[in-house]
Amino acid sequence: MLPVLEEGEAMSRPTYAHVEGTGPAGEYCQSCAHWTRSAKNPAPFRRAAMVCAVVARQTGLPLDRLGTVYSHRPACRHWQRKGTGS
Numbered sequence: 001m002l003p004v005l006e007e008g009e010a011m012s013r014p015t016y017a018h019v020e021g022t023g024p025a026g027e028y029c030q031s032c033a034h035w036t037r038s039a040k041n042p043a044p045f046r047r048a049a050m051v052c053a054v055v056a057r058q059t060g061l062p063l064d065r066l067g068t069v070y071s072h073r074p075a076c077r078h079w080q081r082k083g084t085g086s
């Protein structure tokens with residue numbers, strides 16, 4: 001039986017584009033061109049969370065609705081070198 005979410009209960013946010021470790025060995029989310037800030041202008045004294053732009057494209061959600069991507073998560077198969085375009 002599937003769990004029922006109560007109204008207002010937090011749902012998990014989409015976070016990663018694919019399975020960790022399916023990208024190039026020795027690379028991480030923080031070295032990926034798709035690792036980006038969730039907001040261009042965060043509130044004063046607040047840092048924008050880092051999220052995955054591929055997940056935004058996959059889900060159609062805005063960046064600020066995605067989960068925070070851990071910087072040292074092993075790269076997934078969508079990993080792309082920074083500066084090589086998207």
Ligand code: SF4
Nearest residue numbers: 017029032052076078
């Ligand atoms: S390696 Fe890149 S594409 Fe894959 S989850 Fe991390 S930031 Fe997203």
